[in-house]
Amino acid sequence: MNRVFAALAVLLIGVSVGAGLVATGGPQEGRVERQDAQRMEDLDRITRWLRCPNQDALPQMLEDTAFCPDARGDLNVTDPATGQTYDYRRLTSDRAEICVQLYAKSASHKFRFRTNVDATGRACNSVTRNVAHEPRG
Numbered sequence: 001m002n003r004v005f006a007a008l009a010v011l012l013i014g015v016s017v018g019a020g021l022v023a024t025g026g027p028q029e030g031r032v033e034r035q036d037a038q039r040m041e042d043l044d045r046i047t048r049w050l051r052c053p054n055q056d057a058l059p060q061m062l063e064d065t066a067f068c069p070d071a072r073g074d075l076n077v078t079d080p081a082t083g084q085t086y087d088y089r090r091l092t093s094d095r096a097e098i099c100v101q102l103y104a105k106s107a108s109h110k111f112r113f114r115t116n117v118d119a120t121g122r123a124c125n126s127v128t129r130n131v132a133h134e135p136r137g
Contacts, residue, residue: 032104038080039100040123046086046098047125049075057093058129062086099124 050058052068059067062077062085078085079100087099102121117123 029105033106035081036102036104039086039102042076042080042086043098043100043123043125045075046077046088047127050096050098050127051129055129058090058096058127060090062088062098094129096127097124098127 046062049068049071052071054070055068065072077088081103087101088096089098090096100123102117102123104121116125
């Protein structure tokens with residue numbers, strides 16, 4: 001009788017652990033969520049860098065090391081997992097959009113970052129360079 005209870009207890013523990021891994025995605029999903037968090041941190045840092053006030057225009061591409069070099073620091077413009085440069089579109093000399101792709105499966109994970117994550121997991125920031133206007137007179 002004790003063996004039956006012990007076997008049932010082991011089975012129950014195994015089912016509980018398995019259900020927990022299925023519910024959370026396990027270690028692989030945790031790794032993907034950490035990479036997504038890094039992508040979002042990169043997105044925010046790139047956005048701040050692109051708002052550099054000492055420049056005449058936004059850069060043509062993110063790899064432009066001459067753009068606001070004092071604020072660049074150790075800025076990461078590439079996806080930590082794929083090595084691909086983040087998606088940057090210069091719309092005008094004063095406006096651009098920077099996007100990253102998130103890969104975690106959990107919708108709550110994606111949407112905890114912000115509301116600008118679309119249904120496919122693409123997160124974008126719009127950037128408008130602050131332009132000082134001459135007073136009219």
